[in-house]
Amino acid sequence: MERQAFQVQAEQEEMGKGESEPFIRTLLGKIMDVHGLSARELSRRWGVAEGTVSKLLSGDQQDVTLEQARKLVAAFGINPKVLFRDPDPENGAE
16 A cells, blocks of 8 residues: 555646645545545544545545544555655755
8 A cells, every 4th residue: 555655646746736636635545446445434444534534535624633644554554654745845855
């Protein structure tokens, strides 16, 4: 999953600033595809409310809390750097 998450991140960066959908939305969609999960099952395995997943997938919510990020990392084996890397090179990101 980590490799796929990095691939999602690279795809987001290639799309260009301001033109892409929220990174978390893309990442959750990729997780659902890879693991064959519905939004309900993603919610259950991630340990967050179905409403939160729904808002993230629809784009109504674009950020997750630190606790939600921690749970996502734990539930799906994602490298935390994927979630916390600043995609803006002007901010000193790698």
